[in-house]
Amino acid sequence: VLRDDLGLTGTKFGCGIAACGACTVHVNGEPVRSCSLPLSEAAGKTITTIEGLTADRNNSLQKAWIAEQVPQCGYCQSGMIMAASALLKQIPKPRDADIDAAITNICRCGTYPRVRRAIHRAAGGGK
């Protein structure tokens, strides 16, 4: 629905079994793997996709992602950013262990070290 009906193609379809996280969106502010969310469960809830993260693409995470040159192929990155955004809402200054626990998204290019650095940077750590 997000991609084909609403044209919001920022959200990617990856595994289809809620394992990879490429499809992560926010539902009422919580991260959800949208590939496994039936439409019936989305009814009446506020859904935020990567397109809605900020109006001007000037989010600290997006800036950090560019500064750290995180993406390689990029397919998983919108899900990564949505997951990171959900983490920062809960823990504004996450430790590495917090990032390991909350960011379970899969990146075939192995950008994990850069993802971690970018989250610290967005949190004001500036690593």
Add this chain to the structure above:
Amino acid sequence: MKPSLLTFAGFALVLVAAGAVMAADTRETSLQAFAVMDSVLTSPRCQNCHTSTAFPRQGDDRHPHRFNVVRGDNGHGAKGFPCSSCHGRANNPSSGVPGADEDWHLAPLSMGWEGLRPSLRCIHLKDPRRNGGRSGAAVIDHLQTPLVR
């Protein structure tokens, strides 16, 4: 004829013996009933969320939940990545992800059953200090909740 003291004593003896037989029967019956119950409690479907670990388990081989999924502070997953990120309000036939019409979460560590012998599991199950303050009836009610049934 008045009953003699010996008659009373004999009757009392019979009662005591009958009571012992009944007690033995009740104990044996209870043990057998718990063994049936325990076969369910020790199934992966129960134990994968009644873990004694900092993470849930998955599957009949009870492997640690994939992708470093953790218990978190309150059994609802990591901060910023709760169990409900993947587990919805019902089983999802297309993705195969299980869900329930209740917040998906782990049993508290006080109700971790891994590695316990059956008698200890029984004690823990009945102990309100461990089982969330539940009476026996409330434990049965728990079995009817969407997450468990």
